[in-house]
Amino acid sequence: MTSTRDAALSALRELVGRPDARPHDVEFHDGQYEAIEALVEGRRRALVVQRTGWGKSAVYFVATLLLRRRGAGPTVLVSPLLALMRDQISAAERAGVRAVAINSTNAHEWSDVLAQLDRDEVDVLLVSPERLNNPAFREEQLPALVQRIGMLVVDEAHCISDWGHDFRPDYRRLRDLIGEMPADVPVLATTATANSRVVADVAEQLGVGGRGAPDVLTIRGPLARTSLRLGVLRLRDSASRLAWLLSHLDDLPGSGIIYTLTVSAAVDTARLLREHGHDVRAYTGQTDADERAESEGMLKRNEVKALVATSALGMGFDKPDLGFVVHLGAPSSPVAYYQQVGRAGRASENADVLLLPGVEDRDIWHYFATASMPDQERAERVIAALGDAPISTPALEAMVDIRRTPLELLLKVLDVDGAVRRVQGGWVATGQPWVYDAERYERIAAERRAEQQHMLDYEQTAGCRMEFLQRTLDDDTAVPCGRCDNCAGVWFPQEVGADASAQAGESLDRVGVPIEARRAWPTGADRLDVPVKGRIPAEEQAGEGRALARLTDLGWGGALRGIFAAGAADAPVSPELLGACVRVLAGWDWAERPVAVIAMPSRSRPVLVDSLARGIAEIGRLPYLGALAPVNGGPSGQPGGNSVFRLAGLWDRFSADGIEVPPGPVLLVDDLVDSRWTLTVAARTLRRAGATGVLPFALALRG
Structure with a gap:
């Protein structure tokens, strides 16, 4: 009979795409087979803490194949991010593992997934931790799944621990799930970013239920990343950091990621870079799921220089040849920083990592730290x-x-x-x-303050930066790397061009935010009887629009948040807001001036929208044609949310009947832009009614 190790090696060769390799050409890393054997033969609970790129996914995919061949049920893989799920499914397919996901973006496919589970055609079911508390999933699907589960895998397991840098409350429910599972079901937790305190906390979560307090096997390896060249460049202000990027982005090797601390910073930075000839895209937790998937693919194929991203692109994103990671502002702990820079240099000898800290970093850390604790x-x-x-x-x-x-x-x-x-x-x-457990939360707050100080110490250390990061993760194998700016000297340019400084300053002072037009319909719209797919025809698209500001902006954002606050009265637009909108319109570099103004039919603020549209029309000396008419009761559902369902709630809900739409572009006025599907559907209605272009304009952009 084939030994477990031989069967595991055969599965590993399939996973790495070398099924015909000789036995010694593909071998397990130290600890990989030990974990697989513990799961398959011992049905144990294991925690694997290994650096990014070590092959943690190989452990659970190979173990899944072996367990399934022995008649076990499907593996349930709890995964925290959509980008990570997509990469895990791709990796599973290479190994012959049938993997499917249930998450917030594919609700229209859930019935198909459940049918596949019923037919035992699924090897790995990926779910988000939030899905575990979805009432329908928790009450209708989870109990039966628990009885059939072959293995539970918790990826990015540091999220379990409220001592960790990326604590997510939903992960704490895994303790209850583990306690409900049969005692002989193996459990695997994996992470690349856990210090000793987090390791102990996660191990304690894994050791519940079952046979009382099962032993947890912890496999921990060295965290050094020899391919990374670390550096820190301290500049005067945000304008200087943006100017440095404008001056030197093209000097960085290959394609990479530019991390920011906030959504607004990611969007603004991406816009500035694009306007000055750099091929980049923004990527945040507020970016539509289809757009995120498209951006990930473009980065992997080196079709963009960089994605300007929040931590939404952190855990698990897999591009082995990622050439650089730049941070505009520092994460709040060295542990979080290590996790993000670990995206680079996974399968290459060299990758550049540069931190550009900001004076505002501490304020942002404080905001997120206080927001995450009750x-x-x-x-x-x-x-x-x-x-x-x-x-x-x-x-x-x-x-x-x-x-x-x-x-x-x-x-x-x-x-x-x-x-x-x-x-x-x-x-x-x-x-x-x-x-209220005041003592516990104060201990956590104190630990996070200490981590913030460690990050400041990292910025200012005269010692090896990689060694510093390893020691903060309690890696006692740490030694100087010989590559960072402190070990080998400054390797990055420090000067900032005068033109770039002027361009960055103008960008930060500018009023108005672009509203990017949607170019493609969401996948699966036809499942909800919306007869569209693929790219939106050019003759039905909206043009790029403008909003006065984001709700999160420091300037006009404050006034706009008051207008859109829950319970705020619907009232005409103020002269100050109208004047600011006129300044935005005056600076809009449209190819052709609009020939008329049309309003959206607002459900919540009809007075505000009508007064704004009339005011713009009067000042611009343009005809005001009124508002689109709601059809079948107008839009249903709530703004934002799942794209497929949002589109279904808007489809065929607007009419231009009774409006004599003139040839030429029209200005389409709304109050608040969220998912952009409302404007997309309204623009399609107007284009089909005769408008040669639609230019959306709104007071505010959410996010």
Whole structure:
């Protein structure tokens, strides 16, 4: 009979695309087979902490194949990011592993996935940690899945630990899931970024249930990345950092990632670079899923110089030859920094990593640190507002006066703590007593302050930078790398061109934000009876639009947030806002001036939109043609969200009947832009009614 090791090596050769390789040409790294054997033969629980590129995915894919051949059920792989899921599915296909995903972007495919599971045609089911608390999934699919599960894999397992740099409350539910599973089901947790405190915490989460307190096998290797050349360049301000990028982006090797700390910074930086001839794209958690997938593919094929990204492009993105990683602003800990720079140089001898810290970094760290920990007064306010009847998040937001993003995070924490529960239709209180664990949260806050100081120490150290990062992850094999700017001397240019400085300054001072037009319909729209797919025909597309500002901007963002706050009254546009909009329009470099103004039919702010459209038309001496007419009750559903469902709620819901649309471009006026599908569908309606172009304009862009 074939030994487990021989079978595992055969599967590994399939995974790396060398099925005919001689036995010694493809071999396991130290620790890989040890983990596979523990899972397959011992049915154990294991934690693997190894550097990026070591081959953690090989462990769970090979173990899955061997377990399935022995009659085990499918592996459930909990994966935190869509980019990571896509790469994992591609890697699985290479190894002959049948992998499918259930996540927020493919709800229209869930019935097909569940049917495949019922037919036992799935080897690996990828789910997000958030999906574990989806009421329908939790109550209808999860119980049966737990009884059939062959192995549980928790990828990026540092997210389990609230001591970790990327804690996600939903990951804490895995403790309950593990406790419910049969005792002989193997469990694997993997991460590249865990210090000793996080390792101990994750191991404790894995050792619950089953046979009491099962032993957890921890396999930990050295974290040195010999291909990376690290450096730090301190510049005066944001304009100087943008100017450095304008001057030197083309000097960086190959293609890479430019990380920013906020969504606005990613979008603004990408826009500035594009305007001055650099082929880059923005990539954030607010970017549409189809656009993210397209951008990932373009970067992998070296069709762009860089993606300007938030941490949404962090964990698991796999481009072995990524040439560089630049940070505009420092992450809040060396551990988080190590995780992000680990995207580079995975299968190449050299890659450049440069940090451009900012004076505003500490303020941003403070914001995210306080947002991720529950505030006692806010928590008690939320619990008091909930009862037995479900309340939706938007309704609760208005009741407790907490903005949506921090409210959603607080609800997740309270859910994990057992005080509230997500059900069909919203949230309810469980009635279980909840006590604010002030001591625990203060310990976590103190640890995060210490990590922030470590990051500042990294920026200022005169010693080896790679060794510094390794030691912060408690890697006792750390030695000087001989490559970083401190070991081998400064390797990057430091000067900033005068022209680039002027261009960066103008960009930061400018009023107005582009609204990028959608060019493709979302995949799967036909499943919801929307008869479109592929690229949007050029003759039906909107042009690039403009908004006065983002809701998150420091300038006009404050005034706009007041207008769009929950419960704010619908009122005419103020003279100040109208004047600012006129300045945006005056600076708009359109190819052809619009010939008329048309408004969107607003459900929530008809007075605001009508007054804005009329005001622009009067000042611009353009005819105001009124608003598009809502059809079949107008749009259904909520702004944003899943693209397929959002499009289905807008399809055939606007009409230009009764409007004599003139030939030429028209200015389409709205109040707030979120997913951009409303403008896309409205522009299609106007183009089909005779407009030769549609130029969207809005007061605000969300994000």
